[in-house]
Amino acid sequence: MKHIDPDSFPLKDLHHLILGAVVPRPVALASTVDRKGNRNLSPFSFFNAFGINPPTLIFSPSRRGKDNTTKHTYENMKEVPEVVINAVTFDMVHQVSLASTEYPKGVDEFLKSGLTPLPSDIVKPFRVKESPVQFECSVTQIIETSDRPGAGNLVICRIVRIHIDEKILDAKGQVDPDKIKLVGRLGGDYYCHTSGDSKFIVPKPLQTPGIGIDSLPDSIKFSEHLTGNELGQLGNLEKMPSSEEILEFSKSAAIRDIAGSPSGESERNIKLVAYAKQLLSEGKPEQALKVLLCL
Ligand SMILES: Cc1cc2nc3c(=O)[nH]c(=O)nc-3n(C[C@H](O)[C@H](O)[C@H](O)COP(=O)(O)O)c2cc1C
Numbered sequence: 001m002k003h004i005d006p007d008s009f010p011l012k013d014l015h016h017l018i019l020g021a022v023v024p025r026p027v028a029l030a031s032t033v034d035r036k037g038n039r040n041l042s043p044f045s046f047f048n049a050f051g052i053n054p055p056t057l058i059f060s061p062s063r064r065g066k067d068n069t070t071k072h073t074y075e076n077m078k079e080v081p082e083v084v085i086n087a088v089t090f091d092m093v094h095q096v097s098l099a100s101t102e103y104p105k106g107v108d109e110f111l112k113s114g115l116t117p118l119p120s121d122i123v124k125p126f127r128v129k130e131s132p133v134q135f136e137c138s139v140t141q142i143i144e145t146s147d148r149p150g151a152g153n154l155v156i157c158r159i160v161r162i163h164i165d166e167k168i169l170d171a172k173g174q175v176d177p178d179k180i181k182l183v184g185r186l187g188g189d190y191y192c193h194t195s196g197d198s199k200f201i202v203p204k205p206l207q208t209p210g211i212g213i214d215s216l217p218d219s220i221k222f223s224e225h226l227t228g229n230e231l232g233q234l235g236n237l238e239k240m241p242s243s244e245e246i247l248e249f250s251k252s253a254a255i256r257d258i259a260g261s262p263s264g265e266s267e268r269n270i271k272l273v274a275y276a277k278q279l280l281s282e283g284k285p286e287q288a289l290k291v292l293l294c295l
Pocket of ligand 1: 073074
């Protein structure tokens with residue numbers, strides 16, 4: 001394990017380290033205008049949702065590490081405290097990257113990137129037509145974390161209007177990750193998908209608290225065959241099965257097959273553990289726990 005004092009670590013290396021370790025980051029494509037109405041468009045991955053009531057987004061156009069200057073997005077919001085934050089999809093990611101070029105102030109990155117400006121309902125900055133979710137925001141606060149190179153400028157935005165393309169919604173009216181196809185930012189030049197095989201399900205912890213790994217019998221808790229994730233799934237269960245339930249389960253065909261096989265006890269146990277692991281991988285922790293309790 002390496003131990004780092006950030007105050008005495010080279011800034012560039014610290015930048016790579018933090019950006020590589022805090023991933024994936026969502027990307028905000030921020031559209032602003034200066035007081036003369038000149039448009040600016042730039043992506044920011046120091047970005048997140050921060051509250052729902054009031055609906056709040058945050059992002060940070062930081063001070064440039066190389067010369068400690070401030071970014072046009074920050075300067076524009078100081079003049080006109082409004083921003084449209086546009087979600088970034090895979091289909092537009094190269095145009096968004098192009099918009100991140102350090103063009104001189106006053107250059108319109110809508111023109112440079114070829115992305116299409118749409119007038120907003122409430123705020124002056126334009127929306128990006130190609131983006132399936134556009135948040136019109138008023139800037140309520142900007143917190144400058146320091147005046148040193150690389151310092152963050154935490155912009156707190158209140159969402160005042162949301163525009164959503166219905167095509168990215170599921171039957172319940174919620175955003176479908178496989179339809180919206182957003183990208184995430186990793187370290188270096190890496191990005192990630194948030195759809196298809198890149199995503200997986202972790203069931204939300206139950207309303208009633210899970211039993212916890214500490215409540216599992218020692219033979220399971222300290223098993224050398226079960227991983228932390230597998231124990232986590234078991235600990236998330238609402239209750240331990242009763243001895244009647246275990247007995248009933250032990251009569252199932254799969255368990256009878258394993259228990260009745262001519263192999264020795266240790267081989268049978270290995271098969272039971274393998275079966276439990278298979279059930280866990282299929283998202284069936286209740287059955288997996290019963291299998292393990294048959295050991
Ligand atoms: C995907 C992506 C994410 C970025 N995230 C940030 C960020 O969070 N903060 C930042 O200061 N710069 C970030 N940048 C760099 C800015 O987009 C870049 O400095 C841009 O030129 C700033 O434009 P402006 O001066 O017109 O505001 C990012 C670039 C890309 C491509």
